[in-house]
Amino acid sequence: MEAADRRRSRRRAGIPGTVTGQVALVTGGARKLGASICRHLAGRGYRVVINYRTSRARAESLAKAIRAGGGQAVTCRADVTRERDVRRMVDRVKRSFGRLDVLINNVGDYLEKPLARVSPAEWEAIVRSNLTSVFLCTREVLPLMRERRQGRIVMIGYAPAGRIAASPRCAVYHLAKTGALILAKSMAVEEAPHGITVNMVSPGTLFNSVKKPSRTASDYIPAGRFCRYGDLLGMLDYLLSESASYVTGGHFVVSGGYAV
Numbered sequence: 001m002e003a004a005d006r007r008r009s010r011r012r013a014g015i016p017g018t019v020t021g022q023v024a025l026v027t028g029g030a031r032k033l034g035a036s037i038c039r040h041l042a043g044r045g046y047r048v049v050i051n052y053r054t055s056r057a058r059a060e061s062l063a064k065a066i067r068a069g070g071g072q073a074v075t076c077r078a079d080v081t082r083e084r085d086v087r088r089m090v091d092r093v094k095r096s097f098g099r100l101d102v103l104i105n106n107v108g109d110y111l112e113k114p115l116a117r118v119s120p121a122e123w124e125a126i127v128r129s130n131l132t133s134v135f136l137c138t139r140e141v142l143p144l145m146r147e148r149r150q151g152r153i154v155m156i157g158y159a160p161a162g163r164i165a166a167s168p169r170c171a172v173y174h175l176a177k178t179g180a181l182i183l184a185k186s187m188a189v190e191e192a193p194h195g196i197t198v199n200m201v202s203p204g205t206l207f208n209s210v211k212k213p214s215r216t217a218s219d220y221i222p223a224g225r226f227c228r229y230g231d232l233l234g235m236l237d238y239l240l241s242e243s244a245s246y247v248t249g250g251h252f253v254v255s256g257g258y259a260v
Contacts, residue, residue: 018045024102025049025093027080027137030059032208033156034106036229037236038062042071044237046102049093050075080107081128086136090144100144102240105134105155108177112169112211123172130176134183138198142191149195152240155184156232157202159259162251177202181251188249197248201235203227204255223256231256 024041028034029050039062042048048066050073052059059075066073074096078089093100109129111122138153145151158177160167167174181200188198205212207226218224231254238244239252253260 020045021047022101023047023049023093023097023099024104025051025089025100025137025141026104026106027051027133028053028107029104030055030062030075033203033206033229033232034104035062036233037104037106038073039066040233040236041102042066042069042073045071047072047097048074049089051078051080051089051107053077053079080133080137083136086133086140090137090140093141094144099148100141101148101151103137103141103151103153104236105137105153105180107133108156108158108173110211111173113172114169115171118172126172127176127179130173131179131183134180138183138187142194142196145191145196146194151191151194151196153184153187153191153196153198154236154239155180155198155200157181157200157251159202159204159253159255161200161202162253163259184251185249192248195245197239197244199239199248199250199252201232201239202251202253202255203232204253204258217256221256221258223258225256227254227256 024046026034026038026048029038030052038048038050050059050063052075063073063075076089076092078085080086107129109126111126134155157180160174161177161181184198184200191198204221204227207228213220217226235252235254
């Protein structure tokens with residue numbers, strides 16, 4: 001039996017961990033962690049909307065690969081730091097599927113630079129990428145989720161986000177991610193009566209991170225290795241499951257003991 005047929009059979013058989021007909025939107029879904037999340041959710045039976053801003057070729061290639069494997073995926077270009085683009089993206093989801101069950105806020109540019117050298121333009125760009133985008137996307141999808149009285153919203157964060165501490169050379173990124181965590185907790189309380197959960201999943205240093213405190217993981221990570229995509233996907237599976245329907249406002253640090 002072909003791999004695609006096996007996946008379809010598993011979904012029809014209702015094997016635990018798979019879904020049928022649900023729709024997931026992943027911002028920044030064309031590359032790296034976002035692409036891994038898209039492939040994973042498609043494999044579980046979600047109809048995946050792959051958001052991208054500039055990586056059109058990668059997004060289309062990913063969608064094609066997902067469809068070739070028996071999954072369902074579409075692409076949607078939008079700059080999620082712009083309200084008009086976000087509204088247009090969510091309108092397309094509504095027209096195409098009539099529902100949205102999962103939002104993964106994955107977009108977030110990184111900046112490592114002493115504060116004295118950060119320009120106002122850099123400040124604005126990092127805050128818009130990591131915080132404003134989360135606000136715009138989350139606010140826009142709420143009506144769709146409220147209609148069905150269910151929804152899962154997950155922010156991809158940053159392991160130290162929950163700590164109020166100095167962050168030399170990384171202060172702007174840190175404060176934007178901490179802001180996103182406060183936003184997640186606030187929306188979790190406001191949306192709980194509507195059956196919507198909001199949580200943050202924060203990786204430690206990913207294996208392919210451009211910037212690492214040390215190239216040797218054991219120098220600062222108690223678990224002795226860098227974070228893999230699979231480490232995050234396991235937590236994501238839990239938060240999207242029915243077992244986590246009562247779990248909201250949480251900050252789940254997946255870091256092997258780093259920054260806890």
